[in-house]
Amino acid sequence: MGDSFSKKENFKKKVQKQKEKALRREERKENNNKGKDLTDMFLYVDEYGRLTSTPPTHREEVNLTEIQLGAAPIEEEEVRKSGIVTFFSEKGYGFITEDNTKENVFFHNNNCNEPIKKGNKVSYEKEKSPKGFSAVDIQIIK
DSSP, X not given: OOOOHHHHHHHHHHHHHHHHHHHHHHHHHHTOOTTOOGGGGOOEEOTTSOEESSOOXXXXXXXXXXXXXXXXXXXXXXXXXXXXXXXXXXXXXXXEEETTTOOEEEEEGGGBSSOOOTTOEEEEEEEEETTEEEEEEEEEOO
């Protein structure tokens, strides 16, 4: 018994797809990047910021002792700051305006060594609190 026309056509299409797939597989084998040298995969940046495969013409010597690994060192801030009391409430809290940054820092009367009034020039230490910075160890500058 013979196959129908449509079965023959479907079989021809199937064989054709298998041939195309084999050709694509062979192309991939020929053009694969496996086994390339590491230097072939490098890209360089030229003086205009474009990527290029040619290495730079001149090399600048780098002193390995000048390279610093890790985070940048943290510079110590001055411990005592100074400012002027710009607001003071009868409830015992107020704000000091810092001399250098003009930033307002909260303070409470419990952190004062002596009685303070509005307009006093004070020195204090800045401390991180849950709601921002606050002044502690407040002393009047005379």
